[in-house]
Amino acid sequence: MGKNGDLSDFDRGRIVGARRTGLSISETADFLGFSRTTISRVYREWSEKKKMSSMRQSCGRKCLVDVRGQMKMDRLIRDDRKATVAQITTRYNEGVQNTISERTARRTLKQMGYSNRRPHRGPVLTAKNRKLRLQFAQAHQKWTVADWKNVAWSNETRFQLQQSDGRIKIWHEQQESLDPSSVGSPVQTAGGVMVWAMFSWHKLGPLVPIEHSLNAADYLRLAADHVRPFMTTVYPSADGYFQQGNVLHHNAEVISSWFLEHKSEFGVLQLPPQSTDINPIEHLWDAVEREIRIMDVQPTNLQQLSDAITHVWSKISEECFRHAVESMTQRIEEVLKANGGPTRY
Template sequence: MTDFFFCNFERLVKQNRFKNLSELHKEWTEAGVKASRATTHRRVKEFGYSCRIPLFKPLLNHRQRQRRLTWAKEKKKWTVAQWSKVFFSDENKFCISFGNQGPRVWRKGGDAHSPSCLKSSLKFPQSVMILGAMSSAGVGPLCFLKTKVTAPFYQEILEHFMLPSADQLFKDADFIFQQDLAPAHTATSTKSWLNDHGVGVLDWPANSPDLNPTENLWGIVKRKMRNKKPKNVDELKATVKETWASIPSQQCHRLITSMPRQIKAVIKAKGAPTKY
C-alpha cells in the first residue's frame, strides 16, 4: 500500500467526517485501491479515527457570536456567589424511544469539539414537551407542556411553577430569573408580568442553550434513562419526573461553580460554542 493511497484515504475521511464506512470504502476503491470493507475499516482505525455520536451545538451567525462575546465579557467578573443567585430555566424534548441516536462521525481523541465533527442544532425543535428550572440549591418541579407556549400560557407557568419553585429554592433571598429569547418569554405582556411580580431577569444572548447549566442536567437525566423502556407517554413522564427529582443539589451546585470557567471559555472562543 503506497504512501500516496494512505494520504489520499485520510483526505477522504477529513473531507466529510459524516460519511459512513460503506461510502468511504466505495470512494477508496473507485480511486483504484483493491481493499475489502474490513480493510477499509482497519485503515480508518489505524489513522486514529473512531466512529462516534457527534456533539450538537447551536448554529451561530457572526452577530450572535459577537453578542455572546460581549455578554461573556460583561459577566467576566461574576463570582460563584453571584451565579448562585440565578434561577435557570430551559425547555427540552424527551422521546419514548432513545434508540435512534442519529448520524455518526469519524473523529480522533480530542476532536469532539472540532467544527468538522459537530452537527448544528436548530434553535426551535419540532416539539417541546418539558420545562424545568434549577439553581445552585437544586431543581424545581417540572412543567409538562401540552400545547404551544403562548405568552398568556407562559405567564401561567411562571405563576404556578416558577414562583413556587423560587420560593422553595431561594427562600426569602433575592434571585435573578434566566430564560431564553423565545417569543412568549420576550412578549410585552410577559415583561409586564415579570415587572409587576418583582422578578429580575438575566440578560441573555440569542441561540445560546450551551451557556445554560440546565442543558447539562437534561443530559444527565437522559443518560440515567438509557436503560429505561417507557411504553407510553404517561410512563415516560413518570420516568423523567422521577429521574429529574433524583438529581442531588450538590450536582446542581457543581454546575453553577463551572460558570466562571465557562465564561472564560466563551471569551477564548470569541463567542463560538464551547465544550460546556
C-alpha cells in the same frame, strides 16, 4: 507529549501494568506506541526502585486515585465512551475498598486529559448572536460561583419516545478529534414529551409536562404557578435572578409586564439567543436522557416516558445540579475564548 519527552505518571503506570500482565517489551511497545527503549527503561526503574513518577512529589493530601486506578478509569472510558460520571464512579467503586466520589472521578478524568462533550449539530451562529453572546460573557466575566448561586435556571425541552443521541456526550482525549459518527445521527420521531423545569444551586425545582409548544399565556401561568413560589422561597431576601431565554413568548409584552410587577421579589437574567451551551440546565437534561436510555425497561408509550422523565428528574443528585451551576465561570470563560462562538459545552 512527545514520545521522547518526560512520561506522565499515567503513561508510566500503563507501561508497568502492561508488562506485569505478561506482555513482552516488543508487545508493550506496539500496544502503547512507545519505543522499546522507553518500555525497558520505565519497567526497569519500577522493578529496581519502585519508581513510578519522573516528577518531584508535591506536598498535600494523597491522591485518592493512584496509577492503577487511573488505568482502571481508562478502561472504563474506552469500554463506554457515553458513560456518565455517575456511571463511571459506580463502576470504579465496584470491588474496591477505597471508594471515590463523583467529584473525584470528574477531577481525575480531567487530569488524565479526558473531556466530555457532544458533537456540535446546532445551527450556525449568526454574526449578530455571536456578538450578543460575547457581550453577555464580558458583562459577567467577573461573576464568581457565589454570584451564580443567586440565579435560578430554566428551559423547556423535548424527550423523544425513541431515544435520540442528539444530546448525548462522549468522552475523548484532548488530542482526539470529536467524531460525530461515534454517536450516530439523531433519531427523528414525532413521539415525544415536552417538559419545562427550573433549578438553582440551592434546590432542584419543579418539572412541568407541557402538552404543546408554549405561548405567552402558557408561560405566564408557569411564571405565576412555579417561578414566583420558587424564587420567593429560595431567595427570600429578593437577591435572586430568574434566568430565561430569548424565544418569542419570553419577550412578549405581557411577560415583561409581569416580571416588572415582581421586580421587588427577584430580578431577571436573560441569556442571548443560541446559548444553550451557557445554560447549565442542559447538563441536567443530558443527565435525565442518559438515565432513561439505560433503564432496563424502556418506555414504550408517551405516558411511560413522561413518568420516567419525572422520576429521573426527582432523583438528580445535589452534587449533579450544584456542579452544573459551579461550571458557569468556566462556561463564561469558554465563550470569551471563542470570541462569542460555540463552546465545548
